[in-house]
Amino acid sequence: MAHFSQILVLDFDGTVCLGDGPVFVYARLIDEALASSSGGHPVGLVGDVVARFLGAGEEADHEPNEMVSAALELVGTSADGYSAAEKFARSLGITDAQLSAAYTGSRRDLAAGLVETHAPAGLGALLGSLPARVQIVLVTNAPDAGVHQQLTTLELAEYFDDVITSAGKPAGMPAVLAALLEAHQLTDHPERLLSVGDIWQNDLEPAARLGAETALIERLAAPGARPTYRAETIEELYPAITAWASASSA
The missing domain is CATH 3.40.50.1000 (HAD superfamily/HAD-like)
Known part of the structure; x- marks a missing residue:
């Protein structure tokens, strides 16, 4: 050697x-997992919070509602978009298995060339x-x-x-x-x-x-x-x- x-x-x-594409895929898959398990989960909520946390996307250009403002306060000290998405999702009751599946899915899309970086x-x-x-x-x-x-x-x-x-x-x-x-x-x-x-x-x-x-x-x-x-x-x-x-x- x-x-x-x-x-x-x-x-x-x-x-x-x-590029924030991979973390936005992760957030979207978390949103889908929460929606399928709770039924009352607002569409795109985790993705909205992550976009605002990172100061990226159209969501960051509009005033957040009360729920999103509270979420941003919760994730305010997160190290990156992934940890912000996970921290917020855990507060909504997501399971370890669902988080793991969302991350694996985001990596699968990355490997397939479906995510812009x-x-x-x-x-x-x-x-x-x-x-x-x-x-x-x-x-x-x-x-x-x-x-x-x-x-x-x-x-x-x-x-x-x-x-x-x-x-x-x-x-x-x-x-x-x-x-x-x-x-x-x-x-x-x-x-x-x-x-x-x-x-x-x-x-x-x-x-x-x-x-x-x-x-x-x-x-x-x-x-x-x-x-x-x-x-x-x-x-x-x-x-x-x-x-x-x-x-x-x-």
């Missing part, structure tokens, strides 16, 4: 794969320009279905040396990172690993605890986060990633 002297870890949703502008060029000593790894909680297809569709598959799916972040992230460092004899040099993602507690906090570098894509405010680098978009982080990757190795 080739040994690398630096490791760049990238998240998938919200980092490498952009896009790659960050210039990401392929950035990854292709990194020194050969940098291992580029995708680590995601998403299941295998949809991830590889999307990387191919987004024309990014060739840049990844490894793809780790169903990572179980945040609980599973320390073991993933420790294994990567150990595999390349970098356990004593965690700063040579840079983790990039949009959720502090999932993607970055476990890396920070190990002493690794971190870069936060802060689409939603994360005042409690303490990353090495932070910006609203991944494109704004390219200079920091390039500088880290260009640092001379001991």
